[in-house]
Amino acid sequence: MTTTVISIDAMGGDHGPNVTIPAMAQALDAYPNVSFLVYGDEAAINNQLSKFKALKKVSTVIDCEMSIAMDAKPSIALRQGRKISGMWRAIDAVKAGEAKACVSAGNTGALMAMAKIILRTLPGIERPAIAGVWPTLKGESVVLDVGATIGGTAAQYAQFAVMGVAYAKTVFGLQNPTIALLNIGVEDVKGTDSVKEAAELLSHSELNFTGFIEGDGIGKGYADVVVTDGFTGNIALKTAEGTARQMGEYLRQAMSSSLMSKIGYLFARGAFAALRARMDPNAANGGMFLGLNGIVVKSHGSADIDGYATAIGVAIDVAEAGMVETIAADIDKMQSLLDDAWAEALA
């Protein structure tokens, strides 16, 4: 049986191996054909790994002399962690072809900086993006960029659209995903110049562009792929996560407010468990770095075991689907369409 090899930055995240190793065990249950290259402090890793016999068999531990701090400046992390950090070496395993994908819950800025240097962007892509999977009333949507870079040109937004479409095709199995640009109104007159120009460009492309949506349109599932810049996208994502937690807290307070509500809770606790699962931000964990010559999945730093296991699952899914190859081919094809669209838009 061929296995899918995933490289793990085991020390990354708020909880390090206490979360990453048990999560690997959980992922192995779901994906029996996975094996792991595990980068980090060998003693700390083995301490956890000794608890999971089956996992130990499919894991190779590579001792690394340093770990990137969660709050390190990316430039300093790069200088100090180049070649020797677990994060660098886990990404480098993808570049070397030893692993099909890398998973890290570490410092996002450092991870993106290293991934760009090691893997490089695909031809036709100026900037990579982080794509998040956003639960909606209709299912799930891809939102990008949720934090790789700030601002962007119309052409960069169009590249994000192409990348997001390839990702949505792979993870949702869609033939022709719809795309929308996030804006402060659905009218053509509103928004930043680059967002308005991007709309002009995309409407001249052969992509399935449906126009602008506002913030509340994401959760309504108005588009399969929602394109925005990393500043706005990150704030929208964190705001949605915060609001979901806030609603959960209101619900908890309401259900413990009286004897009657407590009795009601007892009757409905199965429904509440299902509700909690849907509201759990960990359920959709795993930001995908798109636009690079290789797969890097960024887990939330605060992810729990379920959340980190979900991120590993996303990495395995896209690796086995050959998503990078799909993106490269689609970008190449759509790039020429976009070039034509540019020419048409400027004509």
Add this chain to the structure above:
Amino acid sequence: MTTTVISIDAMGGDHGPNVTIPAMAQALDAYPNVSFLVYGDEAAINNQLSKFKALKKVSTVIDCEMSIAMDAKPSIALRQGRKISGMWRAIDAVKAGEAKACVSAGNTGALMAMAKIILRTLPGIERPAIAGVWPTLKGESVVLDVGATIGGTAAQYAQFAVMGVAYAKTVFGLQNPTIALLNIGVEDVKGTDSVKEAAELLSHSELNFTGFIEGDGIGKGYADVVVTDGFTGNIALKTAEGTARQMGEYLRQAMSSSLMSKIGYLFARGAFAALRARMDPNAANGGMFLGLNGIVVKSHGSADIDGYATAIGVAIDVAEAGMVETIAADIDKMQSLLDDAWAEALA
């Protein structure tokens, strides 16, 4: 008894007088000393007004020959609606001293454009902002700008902070509200240049500046006043509203998923009613235009009667508190502090 006069753009909003007039009646119940100047189509207004005897007594209807369309471009609305539209005349009543505050659920861009021309910005304010009241786990916070303008300089962010502080003092009765800048991380290295410069500036001021917060920090109530630009703020606000509605829909689905959950709902319906009230975006309705020589409150276009009545209540509260005078005095005082802070930051 002296009355507080509020001017109403009665035709504004998705439902026009069908919502605005019943909402006025509701506001009159809560504020018996209010009276109204009602601008719009006299026949349509009187059709509703005839249903509310007490309201009719305290309302003066001013027939206006045109209404601003909800989807009109602000520049066209200005050209066509200058002097003659209900929106213009309702704002002009504030300028003329006939009304203490204006309420409109109409076209936001047109309302802001007219308000700027008619009322002008206060000395020391380059741009007005729309401030929203955001429910948090600790109570409520002021978030601005939620849609007046796109982008901004460090100095403009600082002015927003000063305005937001004055508003928070008035509506929340706080002595020394805390301020945070919305950003994509809490570290100093992240964010746009203008946000980073604004942090530098505010940290040298005597304002109660606590640093950066991320999107999920708003709902946690980490700061009384959250400062951002109108593009990001509008998308954050709409995203939060959308997520709240999404969670409500998940809850509804969960509670009707089985017989047990339906029985649970029956026991807990009092708690659910209280929960719905807290999750209702209409409860915090009323975007305040800050930085102008007069009070204009923007209601959601889709507000229902409760929502529009809340917006009227906000207008009455800030008018009776003399908020514009407070802001003018605070801006003047804090402006010189900020000037000193500038000098210090640049030194």
